[in-house]
Amino acid sequence: MIEVKNLGKNYGSCKAVKGVGFNVHNGEIVGLLGPNGAGKTTIMKILTGYLYPTFGTVMIDSKDVVDHANTIKAMIGYLPENSPLYTDLNVYEYLNFVADARHLVNEQRKERIQWVIDECGLKSVLYKNISELSKGFKQRAGLAQAMIHDPKILILDEPTTGLDPNQILDIRDLIKRMGKEKTTIISTHILQEVEAICNRVLILNEGEIVAQGTTEEIGKELKGEELLHLTLKVEDTGSVKQELVNCNNIEKVLVYEEQDKHRLKLKLSLKSHKDALEGIFDWTVSKGYKILAMVPEKISLEDIFIKLTREGGDNAR
Amino acid sequence: MLANILTITKKELKSYYNSPIAYIVKAVFLVFMSLWLFTVNQFIPRGIADLRIYFMMIPYVFIFFIPAITMRSWAEERKMGTEELLLTLPFKEYELVLGKFMAAFFLLVIMFCASLVLPVSLSALGDFEWGQIIAQYIGVILFGGACISVGLFVSSLSRNQIISFIFSALTLFLIIIISEVNRMIELPLVIGNFLNALSFNYHFEAFSRGLIDTRDIMYFVLVSGFFLYLNGKVLVFRKWL
Ligand SMILES: Nc1ncnc2c1ncn2[C@@H]1O[C@H](COP(=O)(O)OP(=O)(O)OP(=O)(O)O)[C@@H](O)[C@H]1O
Ligand SMILES: [Mg+2]
Numbered sequence: 001m002i003e004v005k006n007l008g009k010n011y012g013s014c015k016a017v018k019g020v021g022f023n024v025h026n027g028e029i030v031g032l033l034g035p036n037g038a039g040k041t042t043i044m045k046i047l048t049g050y051l052y053p054t055f056g057t058v059m060i061d062s063k064d065v066v067d068h069a070n071t072i073k074a075m076i077g078y079l080p081e082n083s084p085l086y087t088d089l090n091v092y093e094y095l096n097f098v099a100d101a102r103h104l105v106n107e108q109r110k111e112r113i114q115w116v117i118d119e120c121g122l123k124s125v126l127y128k129n130i131s132e133l134s135k136g137f138k139q140r141a142g143l144a145q146a147m148i149h150d151p152k153i154l155i156l157d158e159p160t161t162g163l164d165p166n167q168i169l170d171i172r173d174l175i176k177r178m179g180k181e182k183t184t185i186i187s188t189h190i191l192q193e194v195e196a197i198c199n200r201v202l203i204l205n206e207g208e209i210v211a212q213g214t215t216e217e218i219g220k221e222l223k224g225e226e227l228l229h230l231t232l233k234v235e236d237t238g239s240v241k242q243e244l245v246n247c248n249n250i251e252k253v254l255v256y257e258e259q260d261k262h263r264l265k266l267k268l269s270l271k272s273h274k275d276a277l278e279g280i281f282d283w284t285v286s287k288g289y290k291i292l293a294m295v296p297e298k299i300s301l302e303d304i305f306i307k308l309t310r311e312g313g314d315n316a317r
Numbered sequence: 318m319l320a321n322i323l324t325i326t327k328k329e330l331k332s333y334y335n336s337p338i339a340y341i342v343k344a345v346f347l348v349f350m351s352l353w354l355f356t357v358n359q360f361i362p363r364g365i366a367d368l369r370i371y372f373m374m375i376p377y378v379f380i381f382f383i384p385a386i387t388m389r390s391w392a393e394e395r396k397m398g399t400e401e402l403l404l405t406l407p408f409k410e411y412e413l414v415l416g417k418f419m420a421a422f423f424l425l426v427i428m429f430c431a432s433l434v435l436p437v438s439l440s441a442l443g444d445f446e447w448g449q450i451i452a453q454y455i456g457v458i459l460f461g462g463a464c465i466s467v468g469l470f471v472s473s474l475s476r477n478q479i480i481s482f483i484f485s486a487l488t489l490f491l492i493i494i495i496s497e498v499n500r501m502i503e504l505p506l507v508i509g510n511f512l513n514a515l516s517f518n519y520h521f522e523a524f525s526r527g528l529i530d531t532r533d534i535m536y537f538v539l540v541s542g543f544f545l546y547l548n549g550k551v552l553v554f555r556k557w558l
Contacts, residue, residue, distance in 0.1 A: 097327070100320075
């Protein structure tokens with residue numbers, strides 16, 4: 001559906017995007033994740049035809065976005081960053097303008113306008129001037145605009161910023177539902193959001209893709225590392241420290257906390273073979289320690305994100 | 318496509334009329350033109366209805382009023398970020414430009430027609446020449462169209478309404494009065510003719526005297542087309558930045 005090849009964008013001397021490539025398949029929901037200034041918005045602006053790339057190509061439905069701008073614009077619903085709106089219009093006038101621009105007519109037009117009003121919860125502010133809306137309602141009006149023509153492709157730049165928690169859940173739910181038949185790209189800083197709605201993640205840093213795949217894939221690729229929270233009851237805490245170092249299933253002791261004379265709280269990173277966990281269990285038994293708690297921790301997207309974007313930043317410097 | 322152009326025009330007009338600017342500009346224009354008429358009228362012997370002097374003033378009035386209409390059209394879109402919306406909706410650049418042009422043009426025509434009620438009703442009392450007033454009217458419309466194109470183009474270069482206003486007014490001022498240089502200093506004929514050919518005022522003069530010359534019509538149409546074309550190019554050029 002969307003093929004991006006070696007895409008780059010320079011703003012004058014600022015290299016905002018440095019040759020990224022990825023594909024988005026039909027019906028996928030892909031999240032663009034990255035710290036401020038990573039180039040997410042820039043990529044979206046190129047996909048939607050607002051900016052031309054400095055180099056590289058974007059093909060949507062096998063058509064180049066620069067050469068077939070209008071055909072492609074008609075397929076896309078786009079929510080730009082900060083949801084720009086015509087502040088002189090009221091919400092209803094605004095939706096009507098977009099419906100006209102999208103060539104909606106007659107019954108379908110009425111239906112679609114009603115649909116977005118319902119889905120985005122705009123009924124109560126329909127005749128309010130947009131300049132008077134709260135940020136959350138502005139965001140909703142922007143979303144309504146993006147979805148009004150039932151586009152094949154949705155490109156949403158930080159769709160849930162400024163919404164209250166209930167609205168965030170509603171909108172995520174909406175995106176997920178819409179995403180079943182559509183190809184969706186969203187950008188976000190919110191890691192749970194990616195985990196909640198995306199099939200796939202692209203992690204960007206300083207204009208480059210530093211990881212892509214499903215959350216689990218990225219986790220594996222990054223490290224076979226697994227974390228373990230372990231609370232032990234031991235005869236004497238003093239002797240354990242050395243034992244830990246000798247244990248060949250442990251990569252590193254991250255936290256070592258003596259809660260009292262007999263109780264130890266540990267956070268361990270395990271060696272990357274699959275029996276490591278079992279090995280730890282056997283080890284504690286063989287040493288005569290009692291396990292009070294043993295909680296393996298999956299590496300969260302958050303950890304990956306921080307790791308990748310921090311490391312990437314260091315490498316670049 | 319006409320439907321797309323009209324969509325933009327409609328949106329522009331809604332925006333204009335939802336904000337106070339349209340009304341303020343209109344009111345000031347009407348008051349100003351009425352005062353001007355009043356002044357002119359004092360010097361015209363009663364019974365002779367000649368609006369020529371009244372129309373001679375129009376170019377100078379447009380230097381301020383056209384930029385007031387066009388200053389926000391692109392600058393505001395850029396500032397508010399709505400340009401991004403506009404350029405990612407399935408419009409072609411020329412549709413956007415023409416849509417905005419039509420809206421400003423419509424506003425101008427309305428404003429001007431309203432200002433015409435008074436002088437025409439005054440003239441009706443005296444000897445009233447229809448041919449002349451039609452020529453003057455056509456002249457103002459063409460002239461206004463060209464000014465709007467300049468104003469829109471300048472507006473597309475900035476994200477600040479005030480800067481857009483000042484530069485539009487300056488540009489219009491230059492294009493309008495460049496032929497006056499001829500009157501002030503002795504210039505070689507070629508240069509003099511060249512300046513005349515460039516000047517809005519020179520081409521407007523015949524109209525205000527009641528003469529319709531196709532060359533003048535062509536001039537204003539071409540100038541409008543030229544600046545609208547440039548405006549469209551600015552929109553495309555921006556995508557490369
Ligand atoms: N119009 C512009 N002119 C110059 N530089 C720009 C422009 N827009 C963006 N940049 C630069 O390009 C880089 C990428 O910006 P971009 O807006 O794509 O980041 P982002 O990932 O969307 O960030 P955020 O999470 O803050 O929205 C940044 O370094 C930014 O300063
Ligand atoms: Mg951004």
